[in-house]
Amino acid sequence: MTATATENSTGVNYLNVQYGIRSWLLTTDHKRIALLYLASITFFFLIGGISAVLIRIHLIEPQGALLQPATYNKMFSMHGIVMIFFFLIPSIPATMGNFLIPMMVGARDLAFPRINLLSWYIYVVAGLFTVYALIAGGVDTGWTFYTPLSTTYANGQVMAAALGVFIAGFSSILTGLNFIVTIHKMRAPGLTWSRLPLFVWAMYATSVIQVLGTPVVAVAIVLVGLERMFQVGVFDPALGGDPILFQHLFWFYSHPAVYIMILPSMGVVSELVTCFSKKRIFGYHFIAYSSLAIAAISFLVWGHHMYVSGQSVYASLVFSALSFAVAIPSAIKVFNWTATLYKGSVSYDSPMIYALGFIGLFTMGGLTGMFLASLATDIHLHDTYFVIAHFHYIMVGGALMGYLGGLHFWWPKITGRLYPDAWARFAALVIFIGFNLTFFPQFVVGYLGMPRRYAVYPEEFQVLNIMSSAGASILGVGYVIPLIYLIWSMRYGPAAGPNPWGATGLEWQTPSPPPTENFEQLPVVTEDAYEYGSKEAHVV
Amino acid sequence: MWSGFPLRPEQASTIAQGIDQLYFFLTAITLFFTFVIFTAIFYFAIRYRRKAKGEIPGQIEGSLPLEIFWSAVPLVLVVVIFVWSSSLFISNSRPPEAATEIFVIGKQWMWQLQHPDGAREINELHVPVGKPIKLTMTSEDVIHDFFIPAFRVKKDVVPGRYTSLWFEATKTGRFHLFCGQYCGVNHALMIGSVVVMEPEEYERWLSGSRKAETMAASGAQLYERFACITCHGAGKAPPFNDFYMSQVKLSDGSTVVANEEYIRESILYPSAKIHAGYDPIMPTFKGQISEEQLLQLIAFIKSLGPQERKSE
Ligand code: HEM
Ligand SMILES: [Cu+2]
Ligand SMILES: [Cu+2]
Numbered sequence: 001m002t003a004t005a006t007e008n009s010t011g012v013n014y015l016n017v018q019y020g021i022r023s024w025l026l027t028t029d030h031k032r033i034a035l036l037y038l039a040s041i042t043f044f045f046l047i048g049g050i051s052a053v054l055i056r057i058h059l060i061e062p063q064g065a066l067l068q069p070a071t072y073n074k075m076f077s078m079h080g081i082v083m084i085f086f087f088l089i090p091s092i093p094a095t096m097g098n099f100l101i102p103m104m105v106g107a108r109d110l111a112f113p114r115i116n117l118l119s120w121y122i123y124v125v126a127g128l129f130t131v132y133a134l135i136a137g138g139v140d141t142g143w144t145f146y147t148p149l150s151t152t153y154a155n156g157q158v159m160a161a162a163l164g165v166f167i168a169g170f171s172s173i174l175t176g177l178n179f180i181v182t183i184h185k186m187r188a189p190g191l192t193w194s195r196l197p198l199f200v201w202a203m204y205a206t207s208v209i210q211v212l213g214t215p216v217v218a219v220a221i222v223l224v225g226l227e228r229m230f231q232v233g234v235f236d237p238a239l240g241g242d243p244i245l246f247q248h249l250f251w252f253y254s255h256p257a258v259y260i261m262i263l264p265s266m267g268v269v270s271e272l273v274t275c276f277s278k279k280r281i282f283g284y285h286f287i288a289y290s291s292l293a294i295a296a297i298s299f300l301v302w303g304h305h306m307y308v309s310g311q312s313v314y315a316s317l318v319f320s321a322l323s324f325a326v327a328i329p330s331a332i333k334v335f336n337w338t339a340t341l342y343k344g345s346v347s348y349d350s351p352m353i354y355a356l357g358f359i360g361l362f363t364m365g366g367l368t369g370m371f372l373a374s375l376a377t378d379i380h381l382h383d384t385y386f387v388i389a390h391f392h393y394i395m396v397g398g399a400l401m402g403y404l405g406g407l408h409f410w411w412p413k414i415t416g417r418l419y420p421d422a423w424a425r426f427a428a429l430v431i432f433i434g435f436n437l438t439f440f441p442q443f444v445v446g447y448l449g450m451p452r453r454y455a456v457y458p459e460e461f462q463v464l465n466i467m468s469s470a471g472a473s474i475l476g477v478g479y480v481i482p483l484i485y486l487i488w489s490m491r492y493g494p495a496a497g498p499n500p501w502g503a504t505g506l507e508w509q510t511p512s513p514p515p516t517e518n519f520e521q522l523p524v525v526t527e528d529a530y531e532y533g534s535k536e537a538h539v540v
Numbered sequence: 541m542w543s544g545f546p547l548r549p550e551q552a553s554t555i556a557q558g559i560d561q562l563y564f565f566l567t568a569i570t571l572f573f574t575f576v577i578f579t580a581i582f583y584f585a586i587r588y589r590r591k592a593k594g595e596i597p598g599q600i601e602g603s604l605p606l607e608i609f610w611s612a613v614p615l616v617l618v619v620v621i622f623v624w625s626s627s628l629f630i631s632n633s634r635p636p637e638a639a640t641e642i643f644v645i646g647k648q649w650m651w652q653l654q655h656p657d658g659a660r661e662i663n664e665l666h667v668p669v670g671k672p673i674k675l676t677m678t679s680e681d682v683i684h685d686f687f688i689p690a691f692r693v694k695k696d697v698v699p700g701r702y703t704s705l706w707f708e709a710t711k712t713g714r715f716h717l718f719c720g721q722y723c724g725v726n727h728a729l730m731i732g733s734v735v736v737m738e739p740e741e742y743e744r745w746l747s748g749s750r751k752a753e754t755m756a757a758s759g760a761q762l763y764e765r766f767a768c769i770t771c772h773g774a775g776k777a778p779p780f781n782d783f784y785m786s787q788v789k790l791s792d793g794s795t796v797v798a799n800e801e802y803i804r805e806s807i808l809y810p811s812a813k814i815h816a817g818y819d820p821i822m823p824t825f826k827g828q829i830s831e832e833q834l835l836q837l838i839a840f841i842k843s844l845g846p847q848e849r850k851s852e
Binding site: 013069070073087118125140142146149151152153154173222236238242244277278279281282283285286308309310313316317320321324325327328331332334336337338339341342343344345346347348356359360363364365368370371374375376377379380382383384444448449451452454455456457458502532533 | 546547548549559562563566569570571573575577578581582584585588589590591594595596597598599600601602603606611614615618619621622624625628629630632633648681682683685687689690691693694695696698699700701703716718719720721722723724725727728729741757783844
């Protein structure tokens with residue numbers, strides 16, 4: 001790409017242009033809003049993390065080492081609700097998406113800067129409801145809110161938590177709309193769709209899912225609320241409702257939602273793999289279109305969460321076939337990323353370590369998805385720890401690794417500072433080891449028959465649970481290390497310069513941290529994304 | 541040493557082995573591809589590591605033949621797995637004709653089981669080895685899930701409807717019974733055992749624990765107590781001889797099969813479907829009849845034939 005990196009002559013950037021709390025709370029700068037989100041989701045990651053720690057300590061003993069069953073149930077419910085709706089779903093879109101999309105398309109801001117700020121406030125209000133639910137006694141429905149448990153039988157702050165999720169959905173919808181319009185309307189001259197960075201493609205697919213799927217779960221939650229408060233019979237058969245209807249509505253959103261969590265990470269990894277092997281991405285169009293294919297198919301597979309619910313055999317067969325279909329675009333991505341390394345100039349900077357970790361763990365998560373898409377085996381594995389292991393491989397091994405990789409990659413751009421890369425590589429390694437030790441044993445214990453959401457369990461599962469808890473303590477350390485050196489770097493890190501990694505992409509052609517307006521002159525694009533080196537790329 | 545560290549759960553039903561074979565096939569595929577990807581990543585990362593700052597490798601755009609190759613290989617594989625798994629699933633989901641029917645009621649937080657001859661148990665299910673057993677299940681409150689890992693069977697137990705599952709045990713012994721679906725505070729305590737016995741032993745157990753009358757007999761008493769008899773069999777309402785699993789013509793012209801679900805609905809929501817040629821005069825018994833009594837009435841109606849479908 002062509003715009004030349006300008007040294008920031010004036011020294012004014014989006015961080016130091018104004019000071020004071022008001023300048024943050026009333027900002028419409030997409031970069032500042034991204035940081036507001038970064039702080040808020042980090043807060044929720046800590047809450048989710050603390051509950052995870054308590055869960056793993058509790059499960060060291062078969063009778064439960066720490067908590068009453070009721071408290072244990074509240075712990076895993078809070079863990080799921082917070083991690084999914086308040087950390088993973090907003091994670092990459094609201095932070096890196098917000099920060100980078102305008103810069104990557106060569107614009108001065110998102111299409112609707114005020115709506116962008118509004119979506120953060122909505123998120124905060126939603127978060128307050130959730131924190132209230134936590135403090136005022138907790139919820140014990142699980143993150144899935146299955147009826148009629150959630151509508152008629154569960155005690156606790158179900159309404160507050162459900163409202164939190166409901167409201168957070170609007171924040172997600174608004175962010176998605178903002179991105180879609182920005183990507184359609186605000187691309188720099190010359191930036192055609194097939195020149196867009198793959199991160200933008202991935203965010204586009206994600207936004208489409210957010211806008212189309214979220215209203216459905218909102219409806220489901222409203223219905224839960226109506227039934228819980230006014231005994232309107234929708235889900236509870238005692239009131240003339242259908243309990244399975246809720247699962248259809250819930251998974252119609254929540255299966256696509258798992259792709260809201262993973263697609264952005266896939267986008268990040270595409271950026272990282274190219275930059276740290278100094279090569280064009282292998283099969284640009286295959287990676288871009290596979291994101292769209294995943295987004296489309298993801299709306300048609302929700303029934304794979306309901307194979308044992310009494311759903312008809314034929315419905316299960318169709319859902320199974322479609323679920324297997326998702327595996328193919330996922331596999332295409334993995335192969336293309338790996339092929340990008342071929343004959344590259346591979347460096348081992350910390351973002352790359354995270355990216356390679358992502359590819360490996362996502363591969364395992366996707367392959368174990370086949371055990372669950374397959375009807376005969378899922379009957380046994382459903383609602384056991386196997387499912388827990390599967391989705392943690394994807395959501396923690398995949399999505400969270402991608403998030404951390406992206407954070408490390410763009411941190412110099414965001415803060416203008418470098419962090420100690422040796423520590424960062426060490427942390428990535430600790431996380432990789434801790435992660436596998438935590439979650440691999442859960443595949444085994446799940447296959448052996450240990451059900452999920454059990455506060456006490458038969459003794460024969462203890463060894464594997466202890467392994468898992470031991471791994472979790474390593475994993476926990478792995479997450480604390482980046483927290484420390486990243487905060488440290490904000491003050492003490494050496495200045496990064498506009499483009500420390502030698503990456504292509506418009507965001508690297510402006511100073512770090514960027515000025516409020518992103519670019520002094522709006523760029524004109526004349527090249528494809530990832531033009532590393534000579535222009536004569538060839539097809540093998 | 542491995543006995544304390546098993547790699548697969550005990551196989552104690554006719555379907556367990558088939559499922560484990562598929563499981564191990566999938567494991568092999570997973571290991572293979574994980575190995576391929578990890579090896580490729582390590583090999584490329586080391587072989588093509590950056591040797592000089594600022595070096596610019598040759599650029600590669602992509603490769604259509606490779607894309608086709610690595611789309612086709614997974615495609616073929618998932619088709620194979622899908623066909624294998626689905627045919628196993630279809631044959632596993634059909635209960636054998638001769639299965640003995642046992643009724644299950646789940647409630648927070650216990651399992652109540654009823655044998656056709658009236659024997660009842662809580663959180664424990666005694667069954668004979670080598671005989672197909674069909675469970676007809678419902679819940680009194682939230683959704684539960686009947687899960688026996690050693691048999692590789694699992695099915696949700698849903699309020700307001702009947703679900704069913706079947707198995708044939710191949711080994712005597714005591715096996716875990718878990719509630720698989722999170723159902724509230726004591727979900728983890730909604731557990732029990734399945735006790736598989738030699739048939740003679742099972743007969744002995746049955747006669748020892750038979751305190752009540754058969755389910756059909758209890759149903760017959762209810763049939764009188766709730767005065768069903770004043771309409772049914774008195775010309776005002778359809779008779780129940782040879783009724784179970786027959787085709788019922790409805791007033792809107794459609795037909796339904798008179799299975800458990802239909803009988804249940806007719807008793808709780810009589811106006812939902814009207815038998816053609818009869819007036820909709822049947823009152824609802826919702827709120828007056830418990831889940832257990834419903835099952836007994838159904839057992840009674842089933843006992844009126846047809847003969848071959850009668851639960852033994
Ligand atoms: C590669 C293709 C994938 C396939 C074939 C697949 C298949 C499945 C299936 C069949 C289930 C239901 C299992 C059960 O409950 O019995 C499941 C559960 C789940 N999967 Fe995946 N999956 C895939 C990728 C993903 C991705 C990318 C994510 C997330 C980023 C994900 C997250 C989840 C979650 C959160 C659950 C469990 C939800 C719950 O019950 O709480 N999966 N997966
Ligand atoms: Cu799903
Ligand atoms: Cu339960």
